[in-house]
Amino acid sequence: VQLQASGGGLVQAGGSLRLSCATSGRTISTYVMGWFRQAPGKEREFVAAIRWSSGNTYYADSVKGRFSISIDTTENTVDLQMNSLKPEDTAVYSCAATFSPFSDTYTNARTYTFWGQGTLVTVSS
Secondary structure (H helix, E strand, C coil): CEEEEECCEEEECCCCEEEEEEEECCCHHHCEEEEEEECCCCCCEEEEEEECCCCCEEECCCCCCCEEEEEECCCCEEEEEECCCCHHHCEEEEEEEECCCCHHHCCCHHHCCEECECEEEEEEC
16 A cells, blocks of 8 residues: 655645545555644644545544545545644644554554554644
8 A cells, every 4th residue: 555645835824725645556445544733842643534435534632623534546545634724733744544443542553554644734823
């Protein structure tokens, strides 16, 4: 499985960005896809996840109501729509994939087997 994230950039607080994670691999539909972020000097943290087969979604409390994760089955991408962005959302965002069927593991980066390179999101105040 190969993953490639894109869509990062510079945006003012209150603005929006849409990140996309391009996926490849015949079994990608059996995966759970996640987005993580890492701010300078901080540990990587969970942002959101989606189960490809069911569309069930999971969010970190810090982004709930502002971010939305979705799957584009025609393009085989996993998108993260980010609205009402705050300076504290500034980070490198990465997408990842896991086979794990256990939803209580989705917030843990070690659950994920495959990772794409990150894309930088900078939110100015």
